Amino acid sequence: MQHSSDGSVDPIGHVLLALTVILAAAKIAGHVSVRFGQPAVLGELVAGVVLGNLPLAGIDAFRGIAENPVVDILAQLGVVILLFEVGLESTVRDMFKVGGPSVAVAVLGVAAPFALGWGVSAWLLPDRGPYVHAFLGATLTATSVGITARVLQDLGRSRSPEARVILGAAVIDDVLGLIILAVVSNIITSANRGETVSYGAIGLVFGTAVAFLFTALVLGVTLSRRIFGVAARLRGSGVLLATALIACFGLAYVASLVGLAPIVGAYAAGLILEEAHFRPFVNRGEQQLEHLLHPISAFLVPVFFVFMGMHVDLTAFARVNVLGLSAFLTLAAIVGKQACSLGALGRPLDRLSIGIGMIPRGEVGLIFANIGLSLQIAGRRVVDEGVFSAVVIMVIVTTMVTPPALKWSLGRSARTPSAR
Amino acid sequence: MQHSSDGSVDPIGHVLLALTVILAAAKIAGHVSVRFGQPAVLGELVAGVVLGNLPLAGIDAFRGIAENPVVDILAQLGVVILLFEVGLESTVRDMFKVGGPSVAVAVLGVAAPFALGWGVSAWLLPDRGPYVHAFLGATLTATSVGITARVLQDLGRSRSPEARVILGAAVIDDVLGLIILAVVSNIITSANRGETVSYGAIGLVFGTAVAFLFTALVLGVTLSRRIFGVAARLRGSGVLLATALIACFGLAYVASLVGLAPIVGAYAAGLILEEAHFRPFVNRGEQQLEHLLHPISAFLVPVFFVFMGMHVDLTAFARVNVLGLSAFLTLAAIVGKQACSLGALGRPLDRLSIGIGMIPRGEVGLIFANIGLSLQIAGRRVVDEGVFSAVVIMVIVTTMVTPPALKWSLGRSARTPSAR
Numbered sequence: 001m002q003h004s005s006d007g008s009v010d011p012i013g014h015v016l017l018a019l020t021v022i023l024a025a026a027k028i029a030g031h032v033s034v035r036f037g038q039p040a041v042l043g044e045l046v047a048g049v050v051l052g053n054l055p056l057a058g059i060d061a062f063r064g065i066a067e068n069p070v071v072d073i074l075a076q077l078g079v080v081i082l083l084f085e086v087g088l089e090s091t092v093r094d095m096f097k098v099g100g101p102s103v104a105v106a107v108l109g110v111a112a113p114f115a116l117g118w119g120v121s122a123w124l125l126p127d128r129g130p131y132v133h134a135f136l137g138a139t140l141t142a143t144s145v146g147i148t149a150r151v152l153q154d155l156g157r158s159r160s161p162e163a164r165v166i167l168g169a170a171v172i173d174d175v176l177g178l179i180i181l182a183v184v185s186n187i188i189t190s191a192n193r194g195e196t197v198s199y200g201a202i203g204l205v206f207g208t209a210v211a212f213l214f215t216a217l218v219l220g221v222t223l224s225r226r227i228f229g230v231a232a233r234l235r236g237s238g239v240l241l242a243t244a245l246i247a248c249f250g251l252a253y254v255a256s257l258v259g260l261a262p263i264v265g266a267y268a269a270g271l272i273l274e275e276a277h278f279r280p281f282v283n284r285g286e287q288q289l290e291h292l293l294h295p296i297s298a299f300l301v302p303v304f305f306v307f308m309g310m311h312v313d314l315t316a317f318a319r320v321n322v323l324g325l326s327a328f329l330t331l332a333a334i335v336g337k338q339a340c341s342l343g344a345l346g347r348p349l350d351r352l353s354i355g356i357g358m359i360p361r362g363e364v365g366l367i368f369a370n371i372g373l374s375l376q377i378a379g380r381r382v383v384d385e386g387v388f389s390a391v392v393i394m395v396i397v398t399t400m401v402t403p404p405a406l407k408w409s410l411g412r413s414a415r416t417p418s419a420r
Numbered sequence: 421m422q423h424s425s426d427g428s429v430d431p432i433g434h435v436l437l438a439l440t441v442i443l444a445a446a447k448i449a450g451h452v453s454v455r456f457g458q459p460a461v462l463g464e465l466v467a468g469v470v471l472g473n474l475p476l477a478g479i480d481a482f483r484g485i486a487e488n489p490v491v492d493i494l495a496q497l498g499v500v501i502l503l504f505e506v507g508l509e510s511t512v513r514d515m516f517k518v519g520g521p522s523v524a525v526a527v528l529g530v531a532a533p534f535a536l537g538w539g540v541s542a543w544l545l546p547d548r549g550p551y552v553h554a555f556l557g558a559t560l561t562a563t564s565v566g567i568t569a570r571v572l573q574d575l576g577r578s579r580s581p582e583a584r585v586i587l588g589a590a591v592i593d594d595v596l597g598l599i600i601l602a603v604v605s606n607i608i609t610s611a612n613r614g615e616t617v618s619y620g621a622i623g624l625v626f627g628t629a630v631a632f633l634f635t636a637l638v639l640g641v642t643l644s645r646r647i648f649g650v651a652a653r654l655r656g657s658g659v660l661l662a663t664a665l666i667a668c669f670g671l672a673y674v675a676s677l678v679g680l681a682p683i684v685g686a687y688a689a690g691l692i693l694e695e696a697h698f699r700p701f702v703n704r705g706e707q708q709l710e711h712l713l714h715p716i717s718a719f720l721v722p723v724f725f726v727f728m729g730m731h732v733d734l735t736a737f738a739r740v741n742v743l744g745l746s747a748f749l750t751l752a753a754i755v756g757k758q759a760c761s762l763g764a765l766g767r768p769l770d771r772l773s774i775g776i777g778m779i780p781r782g783e784v785g786l787i788f789a790n791i792g793l794s795l796q797i798a799g800r801r802v803v804d805e806g807v808f809s810a811v812v813i814m815v816i817v818t819t820m821v822t823p824p825a826l827k828w829s830l831g832r833s834a835r836t837p838s839a840r
Binding site for chain 2: 235243
């Protein structure tokens with residue numbers, strides 16, 4: 001409710017400018033990307049990198065966008081909506097079908113990068129302690145399901161068995177990654193205070209995550225049909241969309257409440273809801289939920305990807321030690337996730353695509369690096385500016401490498417099904 | 421990109437909770453409202469009042485929502501989208517057809533409430549100077565086009581000639597109101613500094629507003645077809661929606677840049693865009709823009725109305741002097757706008773509905789009151805807590821009285837067309 005009568009720009013003005021610039025950049029760059037045979041999401045990321053580094057070219061007009069807290073939240077709502085949409089494309093039953101491979105893929109895809117990241121850190125940062133090595137290992141664990149989900153969506157492959165294994169594994173390794181992060185942070189905080197590590201706290205974090213997912217899926221599947229049945233009796237327009245958004249935002253909130261990433265809750269909400277629940281709405285002539293959600297995601301999802309690109313600081317590439325650390329971290333991240341394909345051994349799945357699909361470390365990697373900036377051990381920050389830049393570069397390279405690689409590998413398997 | 425691993429709720433968590441609560445309250449209250457034959461928007465406002473005053477009943481869980489700056493911006497994006505949608509239902513040509521009555525209605529509807537508001541203030545606040553009277557008069561000038569637009573939309577009447585006169589006049593009186601506000605604020609600021617009033621500054625504010633609307637409409641009509649023609653050649657999905665949103669947010673931003681309310685720009689953007697411009701998109705099988713926008717407005721517009729309701733402090737009603745001032749201010753606001761019907765004399769229009777449609781003072785009245793809180797004259801605030809509460813009550817009563825009254829009067833004229 002703020003307004004200024006003196007001609008200066010008020011908060012809503014900044015947000016309006018940011019959305020105008022982001023949407024225009026996303027659509028133009030997306031067009032260029034599609035023209036070169038790449039998914040639109042790659043163009044959106046590059047558009048973000050360009051926008052975020054315009055100050056290097058002396059253009060400061062858009063500097064405020066990357067720091068705008070409201071645009072940050074809109075971007076996060078975008079990824080929440082994206083994961084909800086992706087979740088809607090599968091059901092809990094589908095998930096259990098691929099549950100075995102997903103868990104195996106996730107565990108291998110967490111363990112291998114963690115070990116490799118620890119090794120790279122121990123080799124290139126010999127003066128830092130094991131806590132720093134553990135922390136860098138942890139930043140490599142969690143796949144950014146957002147990037148892969150979007151690439152699979154752009155390629156029209158998000159209902160394939162590979163997609164379900166990847167997305168299931170990505171959700172599981174998000175949970176595993178957050179557990180590792182919580183555990184490592186806990187150890188560092190305790191060590192910094194001179195205490196011993198609390199196994200109780202570790203158990204609590206682990207238990208919370210498992211309990212949340214189990215409760216959400218079981219309760220959700222039981223209650224969802226009943227809730228939509230009641231909602232279908234409500235008068236007024238937009239009830240189907242509102243009920244679905246309430247499920248999505250509500251579970252995302254509960255996830256954030258128990259210390260998990262909101263996207264875990266949004267994905268769970270999408271898994272729970274099934275087309276059968278919406279039948280009363282569709283029967284009376286309302287649009288399918290997918291059609292109703294699409295404009296909201298077309299509005300908010302590009303905000304997320306452009307915003308993520310904007311946080312890449314290209315000047316960090318100019319520092320040799322940062323470049324070296326980031327190069328080997330990136331290698332560890334990419335090679336480590338190829339262990340995932342072992343989890344799909346003996347199944348009729350495109351293992352290479354699964355390994356590639358697990359590569360991107362997007363928002364979760366950045367979240368980890370952010371937390372590392374605020375952790376201290378013996379008066380020294382666990383993650384300093386150089387290590388932070390290296391992690392950001394790892395995030396961006398793994399993110400940018402995935403769309404073309406996944407497109408290539410899925411195309412390859414589509415051409416030669418026997419290669420599976 | 422913020423995240424907490426310690427289980428505390430981060431900013432995105434607060435927003436997710438707020439959206440969950442607001443959407444659930446809006447749909448349940450909207451249902452009740454429709455059941456009682458009222459537009460859904462009334463239910464959304466009442467839901468907001470109830471949510472905002474739950475702390476009176478000892479329930480503090482939702483207290484943070486009304487103060488959340490991100491939810492504030494989402495609400496404002498909601499009213500921007502709403503005005504864009506309403507603008508889309510008319511063209512610039514339509515506007516010129518009703519231009520004469522709209523201008524006459526707007527001018528009368530600004531002058532009469534301004535004079536009445538001044539009178540009420542001079543009568544009930546005899547110890548305050550003419551600046552305070554002028555300011556209170558100014559808070560009564562601008563119709564909240566959002567409320568009326570939504571009621572007309574709920575009733576399926578937003579394409580009627582009355583709707584165009586009301587919405588055209590409301591946009592014009594928003595501009596006139598903002599000019600009066602800017603002028604009065606300027607006088608008060610100058611007087612407080614012991615200076616004489618700057619006519620140059622007054623002229624500048626006035627000129628800016630007129631120039632903005634003129635330029636936007638002329639340039640927009642000229643360029644819009646060409647821009648959509650170029651956009652139609654872009655690859656990737658969601659280009660039509662993105663281009664329309666860019667026009668809406670872009671013009672809303674420019675409006676805020678020149679000191680006008682963003683909704684003025686959004687409405688202008690809607691007026692400019694015509695279905696003919698989208699033909700290349702629709703011809704290749706994409707959905708109509710209205711269908712694409714609807715889910716976004718179904719998501720964000722209720723946030724605006726619930727949020728507005730949440731800012732009503734019911735305890736202010738308990739103070740007798742506040743009650744008296746608010747009662748007479750409300751009366752002045754309602755009676756004053758009936759002068760509008762004189763502007764439609766001699767035309768085949770439902771004059772009573774026009775007068776009623778101009779009654780609501782929503783976001784603009786609150787914006788005015790907000791600004792008054794920060795203005796001082798001779799060390800005393802122009803608008804103190806009591807006057808602020810009176811203005812808020814005036815805003816809420818005029819807002820709540822309009823939907824049923826407009827529904828009744830439009831129904832009456834539909835039954836007896838001769839009464840026109």
